[in-house]
Amino acid sequence: MLRWIVWRDLTLAWRRRADILSTVFFFIIVVSLFPLGIGPETQLLRSIAPGVIWVAALLASMLSLNRLFANDLQDGTLEQLLLTPQPLFLVVLGKVLAHWIVSEIPLVLIAPLVGLQFDIPGETLLILVVSLLVGTPVLSLIGSVGAALTLGLRGGGVLISILVLPLYIPALIFGAGAVEASIIGASPAPHLYLLGAFAIVSLIFSPWATAAALRISLE
Amino acid sequence: MNLYKYASPANFYPLAGKMIPWFAIPSAILFAAGLYVGFFIAPTDFQQGDAYRIIFIHVPSAWMGMFLYVLMAIYAGIGWAFNARLASMMASAIAITGAMFTLLSLVTGALWGKPTWGTYWAWDARMTSTLILLFLYIGFISLQSAIDDTRRADRAGAVLALVGVINVPIIYFSVQWWNTLHQGASIRILGKPTIAAPMLAAMLIVLAACWFYSVAVVLIRLRCIILEREQNASRFAEVNA
Numbered sequence: 001m002l003r004w005i006v007w008r009d010l011t012l013a014w015r016r017r018a019d020i021l022s023t024v025f026f027f028i029i030v031v032s033l034f035p036l037g038i039g040p041e042t043q044l045l046r047s048i049a050p051g052v053i054w055v056a057a058l059l060a061s062m063l064s065l066n067r068l069f070a071n072d073l074q075d076g077t078l079e080q081l082l083l084t085p086q087p088l089f090l091v092v093l094g095k096v097l098a099h100w101i102v103s104e105i106p107l108v109l110i111a112p113l114v115g116l117q118f119d120i121p122g123e124t125l126l127i128l129v130v131s132l133l134v135g136t137p138v139l140s141l142i143g144s145v146g147a148a149l150t151l152g153l154r155g156g157g158v159l160i161s162i163l164v165l166p167l168y169i170p171a172l173i174f175g176a177g178a179v180e181a182s183i184i185g186a187s188p189a190p191h192l193y194l195l196g197a198f199a200i201v202s203l204i205f206s207p208w209a210t211a212a213a214l215r216i217s218l219e
Numbered sequence: 220m221n222l223y224k225y226a227s228p229a230n231f232y233p234l235a236g237k238m239i240p241w242f243a244i245p246s247a248i249l250f251a252a253g254l255y256v257g258f259f260i261a262p263t264d265f266q267q268g269d270a271y272r273i274i275f276i277h278v279p280s281a282w283m284g285m286f287l288y289v290l291m292a293i294y295a296g297i298g299w300a301f302n303a304r305l306a307s308m309m310a311s312a313i314a315i316t317g318a319m320f321t322l323l324s325l326v327t328g329a330l331w332g333k334p335t336w337g338t339y340w341a342w343d344a345r346m347t348s349t350l351i352l353l354f355l356y357i358g359f360i361s362l363q364s365a366i367d368d369t370r371r372a373d374r375a376g377a378v379l380a381l382v383g384v385i386n387v388p389i390i391y392f393s394v395q396w397w398n399t400l401h402q403g404a405s406i407r408i409l410g411k412p413t414i415a416a417p418m419l420a421a422m423l424i425v426l427a428a429c430w431f432y433s434v435a436v437v438l439i440r441l442r443c444i445i446l447e448r449e450q451n452a453s454r455f456a457e458v459n460a
Contacts, residue, residue, distance in 0.1 A: 145378070145382060149362060149375045149378060149379060150362070150365070153365050153366060154365070155361070155365040159361060159362065159365050162354070162357060162358045162361050162362075163358045163361070163362060163379060165354070166351050166354035166355055166358060166383075167382065167383070169347075169351055173347075209378055209381075209382055212378055213375065213378045216371060216374040216375050216378065217371065217375065219371070
């Protein structure tokens with residue numbers, strides 16, 4: 001069931017490639033805005049780089065969230081998925097996994113290029129990729145709770161941002177903290193371990209919360 | 220005596236009305252007493268002079284912000300688990316009072332920080348997690364106002380409130396887990412407090428005043444919510460008139 005859901009979502013995403021690419025372009029554009037607004041001084045850019053890249057990743061993943069359930073809601077598939085005998089936890093987990101592969105992995109892959117814009121040293125680029133790799137599952141998982149709660153509401157993207165961004169803040173603090181630590185020469189390991197802990201905890205609890213929220217939104 | 224009849228909004232409405240003055244008047248008295256003790260009787264601090272006296276508003280409002288969030292999450296959870304409308308209405312009524320206390324604690328903290336730490340805002344762990352608490356309150360209120368169907372709004376708010384409740388222990392333990400500008404806990408439930416007795420007394424009196432105020436205000440708001448939602452029920456026809 002899990003494999004089927006992931007495969008189905010990946011296939012559907014492949015048919016709408018433009019949607020996915022727009023997330024990546026948004027990320028690149030937002031990150032590029034900061035040097036344009038702040039000035040090209042290298043030292044300054046290097047110090048703001050971790051935060052800026054992470055905030056852009058947060059915003060990009062937040063914008064991609066309503067794609068998680070909205071299409072299935074519109075054509076009625078979501079109701080059918082709620083009626084299957086398989087646990088809704090697995091359905092949600094599959095959809096979030098597919099969403100992560102499609103929306104977040106491109107960000108992780110593009111991050112080194114974007115990091116070069118800020119003159120981040122080579123080893124730190126690796127830490128940046130690792131922190132995003134560990135942190136983006138948290139973003140997808142927690143974001144899925146927000147997406148399920150706001151299903152079909154007219155508030156749209158703004159409402160989901162208000163709900164989900166406060167819950168993203170711990171991931172932001174430790175993700176950007178890991179890259180920051182690597183830039184100043186300290187060990188990023190504590191930050192990455194805590195980020196990993198968040199990823200595991202959200203992996204266990206958020207599909208369950210999302211499933212409950214889906215049932216609430218669809219009754 | 221059957222207390223469960225008060226689980227019905229129609230039965231709780233007159234009870235709440237009778238309870239309000241019993242909480243509002245003591246609240247005013249306790250505020251006056253607590254602030255008097257805090258401003259005039261408590262001794263001047265050795266390090267901070269008289270600037271520390273804002274603590275008598277800052278600390279109780281921070282505590283209230285945290286307590287009310289947990290209370291709101293519990294009521295919302297009860298309303299969701301037992302399908303009890305009144306519990307969910309209570310959660311909605313608590314939300315904005317909790318947000319107000321959290322905002323008050325952030326503002327009084329900023330005003331206190333300027334003369335003592337030199338800055339209005341410092342991004343230490345406790346301050347940041349209290350700011351997150353304020354955002355969680357705002358998210359709860361926004362979500363409930365965005366959903367037209369009241370039962371769906373109640374349950375969705377319950378999910379959000381319960382997901383966010385993890386933040387409250389983080390605020391509480393943040394001073395132990397991180398080296399921050401905020402000092403460690405001076406008031407322990409079991410054990411001797413490390414601050415002067417009149418200061419502790421004033422803080423506790425103002426805290427009691429905040430509790431009484433919260434109960435009164437939440438009950439007033441709850442009565443309004445009951446009227447809004449039950450307005451089509453005939454038993455409220457004469458109240459509306």
